[in-house]
Amino acid sequence: MRAEEAIHAVTSAATGVGLPAHDASAVRIGENGVVLLPSAGVLARVVPRAAKGSDPRREIEIAAWLASRQVPVVHPARPEPIIIGQYVVSLWEYLPDSRPADLVTLAECLRRLHSVPLPMNLLPHLSPFDKFEVRLETGAGLDTSDRVFLRQFRDELSTRWNMAEFALGEAVLHGDAHMENLLVTPGGRQAFVDLETVCIGPPEWDLTLTALYYECGWFSAKEYVDFVRTYGFDVRRSPSWPVLRLIRMLRMTLWLAQSADNDPQRQRQLRHRINTLQKGTAPAGWTGY
Structure with a gap:
């Protein structure tokens, strides 16, 4: 568009x-x-x-x-x-002059969201690999070997996802729960935005982005500890954490590929992300966009 x-x-x-x-x-x-x-x-x-x-x-x-x-x-x-x-x-x-929420506020609001009774016939179930093929084929800077690797990576993760164990059951999820999708106004009002990803699934899915961003070095140890204490659960202790973090990194890589065209810095970061996924060292050296 x-x-x-x-x-x-x-x-x-x-x-x-x-x-x-x-x-x-x-x-x-x-x-x-x-x-x-x-x-x-x-x-x-x-x-x-x-x-x-x-x-x-x-x-x-x-x-x-x-x-x-x-x-x-x-x-x-x-x-x-x-x-x-x-x-x-x-x-x-x-919401003029609103700002992204801090991690404690995000944790508080996620607890509230995840405690809502499941609705009937309103929400889809989580699909971790939605839009994968479209993003793979349209991603700027991806060559044939990249697409072969990423598709094989997706297939392996899909098998692991189907066998994953989740400790927190099912809940209403935001689906893309990060600070910029929860706004806070100067008057103190809070509001989740970008609701197209709201669905039903394991709460661990919503907690994974914050934990992964912490692994990337984008949050301090104190910020992450405060997030965990406020929510009451550290997704990194979950048996599903290894597959959750890899799926999220795959999605983050494909998201970057959508905007890497004609941007040398993003192209370099895209290449780095693919290389680290191949070597098993991701998310070392990942920068935020």
Whole structure:
């Protein structure tokens, strides 16, 4: 998706429902797009109609359901998505001056989320390798040998995943639980965002990113200890930790491959990640993007 395409879709959707869109600007563009409408106080999400695994209507329903269970979430600005050509636009409240949560707040909110009773017929079950093939084939900087290795790596991890043991049972998951997906406003409001990955699965999945980022050196020992103490469980002590961390590293590598085109620094990091996965030394030397 190109920035101009996302802005055009959002501008058309907003003006069609009477919202000002003259100051629309792209916030993030990738597989999906995020566009800010400052005058309307709205953040718009744009997804291709043909995108697999993306359902803006379900995302809006999930937000309403989680809010009814006292889980802090961002609120939709409109109860229905809007179809504009080949794109679907959903409109969400904009939280100005918000910042990513600290790890203690993330742990507290994950405990609250994971304690919600499982719903009937609303959420899919976790699929650890969703979008793998699409990202593998479209990843910039991946050659044929990379794709062969990564596909074999996925197959081995899939077998291990099917045999993995999880100590915490099943719960409602965010699915992509990191600090930037939990915002805190200056007034102290907390809100989970990017709800398209919400699903049912083992809570260990949501805890793995923080533990892996700590292994990467992106958090201090004290920050990670505080996270573990607040949540009450260290996923690194779980028998499923070895396969969880490898699956997450595989996903992080493919995510980077989506944005490595024409960026030498990202291309070098992508090559480093693949090399360390092959050698078994990952995540040594992994940098954050």
